[in-house]
Amino acid sequence: MNIQLEASGIKKVFNRRVIFRNISFSLRERNTLLITGRNGSGKSTLIKIISSVLSPTAGSIRIVSNDMPARPQAYAQLTGLVSPYLQMYDEFSAREMLSLALAIRGMRASGTIIVDLLRRVSLEDRCDDPVRTYSSGMKQRVKYAFALIHRPPVLLLDEPMANLDAEGVAIVQDIMEEQRREGILIVATNDLRDIRTYDLQIDLNAIH
Amino acid sequence: MPSIEPAHPSWLLSVVSIFRKDWQSELRTRYAISALAMFVITTISVILFSLGSEGAPPAALSGMLWVVIFFAAMSGLSRTFVAEEERGTAMTLQLMASPSAVLLGKLLFNLVLVMALNSVTVVLYGALISGFVIRTYSIFLVTIALGSVGLAAASTIIAAIIARANTKGTLYPVLSFPILLPLLLTVINATRLASEGALFEEAYGEFQVLISYIAVVIATSYMLFDYVWKD
Numbered sequence: 001m002n003i004q005l006e007a008s009g010i011k012k013v014f015n016r017r018v019i020f021r022n023i024s025f026s027l028r029e030r031n032t033l034l035i036t037g038r039n040g041s042g043k044s045t046l047i048k049i050i051s052s053v054l055s056p057t058a059g060s061i062r063i064v065s066n067d068m069p070a071r072p073q074a075y076a077q078l079t080g081l082v083s084p085y086l087q088m089y090d091e092f093s094a095r096e097m098l099s100l101a102l103a104i105r106g107m108r109a110s111g112t113i114i115v116d117l118l119r120r121v122s123l124e125d126r127c128d129d130p131v132r133t134y135s136s137g138m139k140q141r142v143k144y145a146f147a148l149i150h151r152p153p154v155l156l157l158d159e160p161m162a163n164l165d166a167e168g169v170a171i172v173q174d175i176m177e178e179q180r181r182e183g184i185l186i187v188a189t190n191d192l193r194d195i196r197t198y199d200l201q202i203d204l205n206a207i208h
Numbered sequence: 209m210p211s212i213e214p215a216h217p218s219w220l221l222s223v224v225s226i227f228r229k230d231w232q233s234e235l236r237t238r239y240a241i242s243a244l245a246m247f248v249i250t251t252i253s254v255i256l257f258s259l260g261s262e263g264a265p266p267a268a269l270s271g272m273l274w275v276v277i278f279f280a281a282m283s284g285l286s287r288t289f290v291a292e293e294e295r296g297t298a299m300t301l302q303l304m305a306s307p308s309a310v311l312l313g314k315l316l317f318n319l320v321l322v323m324a325l326n327s328v329t330v331v332l333y334g335a336l337i338s339g340f341v342i343r344t345y346s347i348f349l350v351t352i353a354l355g356s357v358g359l360a361a362a363s364t365i366i367a368a369i370i371a372r373a374n375t376k377g378t379l380y381p382v383l384s385f386p387i388l389l390p391l392l393l394t395v396i397n398a399t400r401l402a403s404e405g406a407l408f409e410e411a412y413g414e415f416q417v418l419i420s421y422i423a424v425v426i427a428t429s430y431m432l433f434d435y436v437w438k439d
Contacts, residue, residue, distance in 0.1 A: 053302045055438055073306040077217055081303055087296035089229070091236045103225035104304040106217030146300075 002066050003029050003078070003153040005050070005184055009059035012045055019045055020207045023059070025200060027184045029153065034195055035188040037204030043188040044083065046204070047158045050186060051081045063154065076105055080147030082140075083158035090132035094123050094142050097131060098149045105150050117145045121171055136163040144175060153183040160187055161194050222305050226313025230288060231320070239291060244284035244325050251276045252332050263339040270399035273333050273340070274392055277359070280325055282381045285363040288314045289371040298371070302437070311364070311433045315426075318367075319360040326356050343405030351398040351411070354418040358391045361422055365429035368436045391421050 004026065011021040019042040027033055035043050048054035050061055052075040063070040063078050070078055088097055098114045118127045121141040126134065131142055140163045147155060160176070161169055176195070179185040187195050234240055255272055264272070292298040301310060330352065334340055342348045366387060370379045398414040 048299075051303065053299050053438075073308075074217075076304055076306065079303070085296065086300055086303075088300065089233060089297055090295075091233055100225065100229055101304060104222055104229065104301070104309075106219060106222040106225075106309075108221070 003184060004064040005154055006062045006064070007050065007059065008062070010046070010049060010056045010061070011058040012042065012049065012054075013057045014045075020204055021058075023202060023207065025202065027186075027200070029183055030180065031200065032180055032185040032187070032195070032198040034198040034201045035186065035204065036190055036192075036201065038190070041204035043204060044085065044158055046202075047081070047083060047156050047186070047188050051075070051079050051156050053081075065153070077107075077150055078152055079154045079156060080150065080152035081156045081158070082143045082147045082160060083156075084162050085158075086143055086146075088131045088139065088142055088146065091130055093128045093130055094118060094134075094145065095127045097142060098145055101146050101149050107150060109149075114149070117149055121145050122167060137165055137168055140164055141168060141171070144172065148175065154186070155179045155183060156186045156188075158188045160189060161191070219306070219309055222309040223312045223316065226301070226305060226310060227316040227320075230314065230317040233291075234287075234317075234321075240284040240287040240321060243287070244280050244321070245328070247280040247283045248276060248325065248329050248332065251279065252329075252336055256336055259337070259339075266339070266341070266403040267400045269337060269340045270403055271396050272337075273329070273399060274355075274396050276333065277326060277329055277355075278388065278392060279381070280329065281322060281359055281363055282384060284325070285318050285321065285360070286367040286370065286376065286380045288317055288364065289367040290376055293371040307434045307437045308430065310437060311368075311429060314368075315360060315364045315429075318364045319357060322356045322360045322363075326352050340403070342402050344402045344408065344411075346408050347398060347406065347411045348402035350415060351395050351402060351418075354415065354422065355391065355395040355398075358395075358418055358422050358425065359388070361425040361429065362387050362391065365425070365432065365436070368433065387425075391418070394418055394421070 006026045008024050010023040012019040023046065025033065035046055037043050045054065049056050052061065052072060063075060065078060089100070092100065095114060095118065098117065099109060102109050115124065118124045121144050123138060123141055123145065126138065131139060134142065157176070160172055164172060176185060176187070187198070189195065255276070292301060334342070363384065366380065366384050370376050370383060373379050394414050394417045398411050401411050401414070
């Protein structure tokens with residue numbers, strides 16, 4: 001898929017406080033964007049704006065898919081997000097959660113796509129237990145499966161290694177490598193060990 | 209080779225899946241069903257004890273039926289959006305579905321809940337309150353059906369508005385009352401006509417008001433929901 005993500009003049013104001021302004025960038029498939037900045041600098045806010053769950057005060061985000069601008073309603077199919085503030089429906093099992101994630105996006109799973117993804121994040125043994133019984137690291141792995149189940153061309157990761165053990169870190173590194181090869185990867189972190197290579201960096205400390 | 213179908217996502221599947229998600233979640237947690245059931249039982253008991261053997265005129269009994277339904281609805285119908293905010297899953301839903309699919313899925317869930325609530329309330333009220341007699345069933349059934357749709361439609365958008373406020377519990381009935389007042393006055397009047405044995409044609413005016421109310425509330429909700437849901 002030919003994919004392009006364009007941000008133009010993004011500005012966000014909360015309670016009269018300017019979080020950031022005039023952020024513009026353009027990404028294509030196989031591009032990686034790194035967002036850095038101290039706590040409270042607006043990394044998560046910028047990630048939410050790019051994933052279209054928050055409106056910017058000024059500016060716009062545009063996704064172009066196969067040379068056609070995507071409708072805002074299609075962003076749910078084009079983006080996947082993993083972040084500490086993303087919560088799963090914990091009365092459901094991981095398997096139910098993934099099936100739900102596809103169905104609510106208006107898609108149907110066929111074959112073994114859900115089982116394969118659960119195996120990839122090493123949750124196949126506990127995939128029928130309710131998510132509320134999982135440890136924080138396992139919940140983080142469910143979030144990765146949730147973000148990847150619809151194969152989004154744009155993957156956004158906020159603090160990607162939070163709560164993960166060594167095995168989890170290796171799984172996420174593998175997911176990031178694959179996304180880097182096939183789509184657009186956007187990572188917000190202050191720990192540069194999380195990301196080995198990137199094409200573009202936005203340092204929010206330098207933008208006010 | 210595993211695959212995802214269809215290539216063009218179905219909006220209708222999205223709506224039905226949100227309804228199914230809420231319904232399965234409700235069956236597992238029983239937040240709204242418990243609140244509604246307890247409210248209906250306690251309120252009807254209070255009415256029963258306060259009336260004693262004295263009874264009340266049909267107009268007053270029709271009004272009291274809708275008082276029970278209104279306050280029971282206020283205790284349970286906000287859960288659909290409030291629970292998403294309180295558990296932090298609102299953003300998860302935003303990532304999966306378009307605002308219009310969320311609104312319609314939630315509306316469908318509240319409609320089923322109101323229909324169930326009204327069925328149970330009417331049966332209990334009719335069985336326990338001795339003076340409450342329905343003489344024109346056609347008027348009563350249409351009133352209950354249209355009243356349920358109107359109540360579900362208004363409660364859904366109000367729940368979405370108050371879900372992010374700090375004082376949700378207080379705000380919900382306070383904001384709902386003026387919005388639901390035209391609906392309540394009309395259904396109370398139509399129920400009175402049904403209990404007095406009026407002809408079906410005599411209730412046309414009430415039905416027209418109810419249909420107009422439903423159309424206006426759903427159209428307004430559809431136009432407002434993007435702004436309410438996003439920020």
